[in-house]
Amino acid sequence: MTRQDIEKEVRKIFLKEFEVENPELDVNLREAYGFDSIDAIELLLEIEKFLGSELTQDEKKLAMDIRTMNQILDYIEMLASRRAAATEK
Amino acid sequence: MISFLIRYARHTASFCITVILWAYFMFGYLVLLPVIFLPFYLWEKNAPAVFQRLNHLHLRCFFGLGRVLIPKTRYRIAPGVRALRSSIIVCNHISYLDPILLVSLFARQTTIVKSTFFRVPVFGWFLKKAGYIPSSPAEMFGSAMLGNLEDIKAHLAAGGNLFVFPEGTRSRDGRLSPFNKGVFSIARYCNTGLKLVWIRNTDKLFRPGTFVFNAFEKNTIELELIASLNAEDPIHRLPVGAVADQARKIFAEKLASAIEGGDVRENHRIKKNINSE
DSSP, X not given: OOHHHHHHHHHHHHHHHHOOOSOOXXXXXXXXXXXXXXXXXXXXXXXXXXXXXXXXXXXXXXXXXXXXHHHHHHHHHHHHHHHHHHHHO | OHHHHHHHHHHHHHHHHHXXXXXXXXXXXXIIHHHHHHHHHHHOTTHHHHHHHHHHHHHHHHHHHHHHHOTTEEEEEOHHHHTOOSOEEEEOOOSTHHHHHHHHHOSSEEEEEOGGGGGSTTHHHHHHHTTOEEOSTTTTSHHXXXXXXXXXXXXXXXXXXXXXXXXXXXOSSSXXXXXXXXXXXXXXXXXXXXXXEEEESHHHHSOTTOSSOOTTSOEEEEEEEEEEEOTTSGGGGSOHHHHHHHXXXXXXXXHHHHHHHSOHHHHHXXXXXXXXX
């Protein structure tokens, strides 16, 4: 899964769930689009669906500090690589 | 002259009934509950559950006393509402009596409470100990919010109910306000369906903006289960905002049918407000 694939999926989620079209990569989502912590929870559930596995509490906590699209992409990349590493083992 | 005297006597009696009821209410929180709750607080691991039960009993007594002192107000609670367990209950909000009526119905219950109430001495402490959830952004952000969500999940799994008023505040004019989508996200996080409960006529007993109970008008307070949106229903695959819109639509339809079939006074009041929009 490339970063472009992840970005495409996240943009789809933003459009469908939060009615935000093409959010900019480095703007603060809270300030620019009113993205709040309830939205963050919703995003986590969508990320779980996307990855096909549940997130641990620690992983969820990490997501609570996310402010920008780029940070979301970094976060999903990190989760995907963790899962890939776990599968390889 | 006679009608003036009758009005005066009724107003005085209503005032006295109000004082008795609120005095009992406050006595419960300031004296009864602390005395009974303290040992549980010190030695019981699951103090919130104990407090919820005590609070439930206290408010059952409050409404029991209310039934005795205000016999003209009757209560019609649908069996389907009384039987709710492990549910997220979504209600319209028309009076300050709504949350305490719901607490009086369910032994295990929690809700999202305006954060200002948590700053009220004694009462705020009880709210915290009872496991109620503050609505302030500071408490609903970051890991605090995740903790709250996990607590709600455990509470539902233990048979408790979460009741929420998605309008955020009570309606002062009978109209339905826009719904906050928070509770719908919580339902999705907890993988729990939603029970939509329609509350009617609590605002006739305790009108917004007044202090005195309306003790001498015939009234029936009703709670009705108007819809269940189960977690496995196709609607839950829609975005949360769409689920919130669907739930609001169901309440709006109920309000419209209440206007058509309800009592004349309510019809005029709500119709007047809707027409003035």
